[in-house]
Amino acid sequence: MIAANSLGERQQEFMAQVLDDEHPLPAGWTDRHAAGMDIYRNAYRARLVDALRDTYERTAKWAGEDAFRQAAAHHLINRPPNSWTLDDAGDGFPETLRELFTGDPEVAELGWLEWAMHRAFVAADAVPMVAEDLGKLAATFAEEDWGNMQLTFLPGTDQRLVRHDVGALWRALAGEEELAAEDRPEVISAQPMHLVVWREGVKPVFMQVSDAEGRALQMMRNGSTYGAMCAYLVESLGEEEAIAESGAMLGRWLHNGLIAAITK
Template sequence: MTLAAIQNDFRLWLSKADDAAAARIGDGPGLAVYQNNYRVQLMDCLESAYPQSLAWLGDAAFRAVAAHHVDRFAPDSWTIDDYPADFATTLATFYPDDPEVGELAILELALANAFVALDSPVLTTSDLPATDWDRASLRLAPSAKLLTMTTNAAAIWSALAQDEEPPAAALLHAPVTLMTWRHDHISCYRTLDGDEAAIFRSLGDGLGFADICAALADRAGDDAPGGRAGLLLARWATEQCLAFA
């Protein structure tokens, strides 16, 4: 029996509990130890990646979905930190009539990704006076991500994260754009104003400050959008959510 054949049988035993594969590997109680380690580690990984989803759904409901996910999806990345990425979709699929479940999970995933995103210079308040704004171009910081929310999942997350009683799930009057990013090593989120959301979605690889002012004028019908642009620029620099393109 070659090494490849043994490892294929191990894979079948761990991920599918294939008894025939186990028999080919050999007898003894040790194989059960490995299978238990495999499943417990993946379940623990999902629980630690989605603590507020776990709190929202309750242990039994969350673990039922997690067990289904572990049965269906074997990890393939070198890092177990990648395994939880698809679980938000599994949660949303299990709760199609409760859209806050999927959105809460997506928010948790985005916050976790922001925590380990690439280190990169960001726009700060000290950059504001020294920058040639006729030439400067801005883009989202590497840690920043935009999410569309149709429910109050963010309010639920916030309450749960502070050990407070969460609000009842509710649909928003209209979808909003949420930004997640990292500031001073801490993952953050906030709801964007409508004009901010439109600008951030158009930043792409870089947008000049004059273009940002023009976009604000287009949206507001404002002949003098510079004031609003200045306020937003100061806010973005304070939050450190943008970078120079």
């Protein structure tokens, strides 16, 4: 039993009881105190589980309510929140899903997509460049500037390698109703591809791109030059396809509004 002498010690002790049903009550506490503590414990769990369900709405629907609740409870025990914002309670939950749903790896992939969309929703505002902007900039480019070109992507842009058609899952789980058994899409184990998430105006969106495009995008997001990206594509796709694809990718990223700035 910890002797609770100072306010700080009492708060550590109280928090330990909130987080753990088995934690012993302090000396001098009565059944009435225990009843009060039960309310705080229940409120803590209910609020956090509700927050996770709100963020991971589709994942909960796909995994099923009982399985999702168990995963949420597991997550709260292993990663009790420490951020000031309830929004962060879902941080790391896709990893928890990966650990728990080892036989259904699409659950963690879907969870990652929901988390990335959640983060993009409140990412910093920025105006995406359009093709005309690149056109004006390109008019000032010397030959070597193309190779040195670097891209800054919109805040909130994120990506991940997936091995299932998560886009199909996302669409199938869009309704408010529970998904009937006959409406559950077959989980297709697809060729590796990348989910890319960003925000269009105020709306988070995503697209699925090929593994090659995903890796190229990852390079550019990590600060590589366009020249280095093209070299990678030549190595993985061959020169002819790389020339066509590098331009197409840049055009696609511009067209979709992923690029915030171009520097040379």
